[in-house]
Amino acid sequence: MSRPPKALAAAAALTLGLTACAGSDSGGEPADGSSSSSTTPPTESWEYVTEPELSPPVIDVRTDEEGAVLGEEDTYAAIGPKDEDKGSSMVGSMLVDSAGEPVWVLDATEGTQADLQVQEYEGEPVLTYWEGQAVVGVGEGEMVILDESYEEIARLGMTGDLDTNQTDMHETRITEDGTLLVAAYVPAEADLSEVDGPEQGWVYEAVIQEIDLETEEVLFEWSSLDEVPVTDSQYEMPDGGGTEEKPYDYFHINSINFDDDGELLISARNTSALYKLDHEKQEIIWTLGGESSDFEVPEEATFAFQHDVQRAEDGTLTLFDNANETDHTSRGLRLDVDEEAMTVEMAAEYTSDDERQADTQGNLQELENGNVVIGWGQHPAYSEYTADGELLYDASFGGGTSYRAYAVEWTGQPTQPPKAVRQDGSVFASWNGATEVASWEVASGSDAESAEVVAEGERDGFETELEVSDSDLGEYTEIRALDADGEVLETAEVSAG
Structure with missing residues (x-):
């Protein structure tokens, strides 16, 4: 076994981490995890005598303070290293212990993987991840479910008029009610003349479904073009874009979650907006941010090209602010939203000392004790903070990207022997x-x-x-x-x- 020196690992993590973020176009980055024109050398990786085909990245734990859940023995970080052109040593999924050591490593056999997490399926804890093909941040694949022995027990995804393998990577969430929240990017015709595209153009329309896992019935379906015009997009029309061969990604859905009142909260990266959807009427209740915001948003609370909106236990909204084309760098963000007065205030922000800029990807997970975990998306790192923003834990995996990062509890005993x-x-x-x-x-x-x-x-x-x-x-x-x-x-x- 070749164990890379920790000092070299730290240097590689810093150098490649900065390389991964340098040179990214602000709003012009086409979508999550897309390839760049340049190639970053692979980050330092582990080499194993017993598993020579595996090459997980060396993870440098830079900060591990008392009170960090990620620093506990029974908690693992769930990440999905990818994007070899940005320096990733592998494409797949990993569980990592508090010291940064791999515990479980799965290479993608074809295509890519994203969004490894622990969820509950049919009353049992399971590992889930998305697997499929992704081009310029648009995915077509399926959600894969593994039991505690790492045996595959199901593949799930879109249904109704859409095929399962049209399921996009950005959200595959099993709810407490035994339903599945998923989305697809569906090519659709649209007039793009007002956004520097062809009059008879094509876009990727976001289609969201809630599916009953037992009956496979579609309980909810919403399509972005029904209510969100292409003129709300903040994504610049790419050269040759807006055609049937190269649809314009005007919306870019990247998260779907239930609000605490039973309605749905969604995030659209390319409109820089959050939306609350009426579950029964299947229509927008309000829009927060972007060109058509229903709220007054002060400068300190402004976000752009964001990801992962959720309702927190204290009633605030949390999200990862990618902050493209703003005067601040990427951050986790907590917003106090008054839905009657239609006002917004910043309740807290979670920033890095090295001013990380992640133009794509990222998430914010609130833990049971109130701490928050930040997955830095395009920047190869994950962190944990107290609720009020004190850094407790920080780790870098050197190169590549990970769509999200989570703190999870998991017990695994593989079917395969040692x-x-x-x-x-x-x-x-x-x-x-x-x-x-x-x-x-x-x-x-x-x-x-x-x-x-x-x-x-x-x-x-x-x-x-x-x-x-x-x-x-x-x-x-x-x-x-x-x-x-x-x-x-x-x-x-x-x-x-």
């Missing part, structure tokens, strides 16, 4: 996704029944090296994964390296 390889006087052991492993034992003998322990040690990150003398090894050697009580979770035969 992997162990004997090489250069040591046995290397790993068990991708196993969260309960506390230590390892190497046992050897003439066969499995006669095998006795010849080496042992505490789990040391994703892969653990156990030194073993050749003279202690018999014809048969196995690795044993033990939990905190010393009970054997699983065994596997050691292979020769």
Whole structure:
């Protein structure tokens, strides 16, 4: 196993992190996670003897203060490293422990992945992520659901007049009512003459669905062109855009959540606006921000090209402000919104000391204790703050991007057994996704029944090296994964390296 020096990892994280944000067009960045014309060298990554095909990024935990949930032993960061042209060492999904060590790594077999999180499905905790093809921030794919053994149990997505594989990456949310909130970018004809496009033009229309997971019935459907004109877009018409081959992404839906009164809150990046939708009437109640705002928004509360609007426990609205074309850098934002007086005040903001600018992607997750986690999207980092903005935890993965980042609780015991390889006087052991492993034992003998322990040690990150003398090894050697009580979770035969 090759473990990169932490000092080099920190330097690489700083240099590549700045490179990932430098040179991005403000409002002109076409959409989330799109490719740039230049290519950033890959960030430093782990190399494993037992899992040579995996190359997760080295994560540098720069800040870990008391009170950080991400710093707790039973909490993991869920991220989705991608965009190799921006320096990512992999494309896929990861669970990462408090020290920044990978716990579970999944490479995308084709296309890309996004939005790894823990949700509840049919009464059980599950891992979910989006998988599919993404071009210029527009995705076509499906939501994948894995159980605690990492076995795939379902693929979900759009229904009705749309195919499941038309599901976009930006939101795949299972609700407490056993429904699914998803969206699609559907090509539609539109007059674009007022936005420097063709009169007989084409746009990506946002279509939102709420689907009953048991019956697959569409309970709610809303389409952006019915109420939001193309003239509300703040996204500049690209060269050759607005055609059937290259539809104009005028709206760019990127989050859907229920409000606490049963209505829906959505965010549209390219109109720089939040919308509240009437669930029964399936129409807009109000618009906050952008060209057609129903609210008075003071300068300090102004946001642009934002992501991930949600209603917080204290009644405020939270979001990630990408802040393209503004006089401030990207930030997490908490807004006090008076829906009767139609006024907005900034309640809190969550900023970085290094003035991170993430033109695309990002999220804000409120935790049960009131802390907030910020996924910095295009900037390869995630952070945790107190409710009033004190930084508690900060980690960088050097290069690439991650659409969102979450703090999650998860218990995993894979169906697949551990992997162990004997090489250069040591046995290397790993068990991708196993969260309960506390230590390892190497046992050897003439066969499995006669095998006795010849080496042992505490789990040391994703892969653990156990030194073993050749003279202690018999014809048969196995690795044993033990939990905190010393009970054997699983065994596997050691292979020769």
